Amino acid sequence: MSNISAAPPEFDFWEFVSCSRCQLPFASDSGATVPFWLTECGHVVCNTHLNIDQSCVQCGMANIQLVPLQREMDAPMSEWFRSIPHALDTVAYAAKFQQETMAFQIRYYKARQQQQRAMIDRLKRENVELKRTNEILAHENAQFRQHSESGYQYGGEGEPEPSDVLNPNGKRPMNDADHYRPRTSSSRSTVTPLGPNRLTLPPGQHPPSLSSNPSQDLALKSHSNSRAQFKGGSAAQRPGSSRFLE
Missing domain, CATH: 3.30.40 (Herpes Virus-1)
Known part of the structure; x- marks a missing residue:
C-alpha cells in the first residue's frame, strides 16, 4: 500500500x-x-x-x-x-454574496425592461392604427359634409343632384331627392304622389271608350254591325215595312 x-x-x-x-x-x-x-x-x-x-x-x-x-x-x-486563507474565504464568500445579489437584481430589471419594451412596441402599433382610422373617418366626414353642402347648392332643399357615377350611356343620373331631404318632425315618412291635372273635353266630343283587351273591342264592334244589318234586312222583308220606312 x-x-x-x-x-x-x-x-x-x-x-x-x-x-x-x-x-x-x-x-x-x-x-x-x-x-x-x-x-x-x-x-x-x-x-x-x-x-x-x-x-x-x-x-x-x-x-x-x-x-x-x-x-x-x-x-x-x-x-x-x-489567517490569510480564512480571510480570503471570507472575502470570497462576501464577493459571491454581493455578486449573486447584484445578478438577481440585474436579471429582474432586465426582464422588466423587456416587458416594457414589448408593451411600448404594441402601443406604438396601436397608435399607428388609430391614426390611420382617424384619417379615414376624417376623410369620410369631409366627403359627407361636401355632399351635404352640394345638395343644398344644386336646387335648394329636397331637390336632387347629379350622381358621381356614370350610367352606361355616359351620363350622370340624378340622385333621389328624398335622400338629401332633411328630416322633419312630421310623422309621415312617405311622400304622397301628385296626380295629373283634370282634362276637360270640348262640347260635343264624347270620351273614348277604354279597354284593356283589343281583341275584345274588335269582337264587340263586329257584333254591333251584325245586329244592325239583321235589323235592316228583317224590316225590308216584313209586310208594310217599306211603307213604314217611307
Missing part, C-alpha cells in the same frame, strides 16, 4: 508573533508567556522592552497608545492576526 502523506497543519499566524525588540515568541511550548503589547504604530512589544515614556522601542514614535495583545481582540486589530 502506498504511503499517504499526512495533511499539512493549518497555518496559524500566532506562531510567528514575537517581540519586535528581542524576538520573544508570543506563544511558547512551555505555555508560560509574558505580557505583550500592540502599539498603534503596528509593532508588538513584550513587557520587558516597554518604554516608560510610552515611546515605541522599534520606530521611536512618542506618546503611543498601547493595547494588550491577546487572541481575542476587537476589530480592526483582530483582523491583523487572522
Whole structure:
C-alpha cells in the first residue's frame, strides 16, 4: 500500500508573533508567556522592552497608545492576526454574496425592461392604427359634409343632384331627392304622389271608350254591325215595312 502523506497543519499566524525588540515568541511550548503589547504604530512589544515614556522601542514614535495583545481582540486589530486563507474565504464568500445579489437584481430589471419594451412596441402599433382610422373617418366626414353642402347648392332643399357615377350611356343620373331631404318632425315618412291635372273635353266630343283587351273591342264592334244589318234586312222583308220606312 502506498504511503499517504499526512495533511499539512493549518497555518496559524500566532506562531510567528514575537517581540519586535528581542524576538520573544508570543506563544511558547512551555505555555508560560509574558505580557505583550500592540502599539498603534503596528509593532508588538513584550513587557520587558516597554518604554516608560510610552515611546515605541522599534520606530521611536512618542506618546503611543498601547493595547494588550491577546487572541481575542476587537476589530480592526483582530483582523491583523487572522489567517490569510480564512480571510480570503471570507472575502470570497462576501464577493459571491454581493455578486449573486447584484445578478438577481440585474436579471429582474432586465426582464422588466423587456416587458416594457414589448408593451411600448404594441402601443406604438396601436397608435399607428388609430391614426390611420382617424384619417379615414376624417376623410369620410369631409366627403359627407361636401355632399351635404352640394345638395343644398344644386336646387335648394329636397331637390336632387347629379350622381358621381356614370350610367352606361355616359351620363350622370340624378340622385333621389328624398335622400338629401332633411328630416322633419312630421310623422309621415312617405311622400304622397301628385296626380295629373283634370282634362276637360270640348262640347260635343264624347270620351273614348277604354279597354284593356283589343281583341275584345274588335269582337264587340263586329257584333254591333251584325245586329244592325239583321235589323235592316228583317224590316225590308216584313209586310208594310217599306211603307213604314217611307
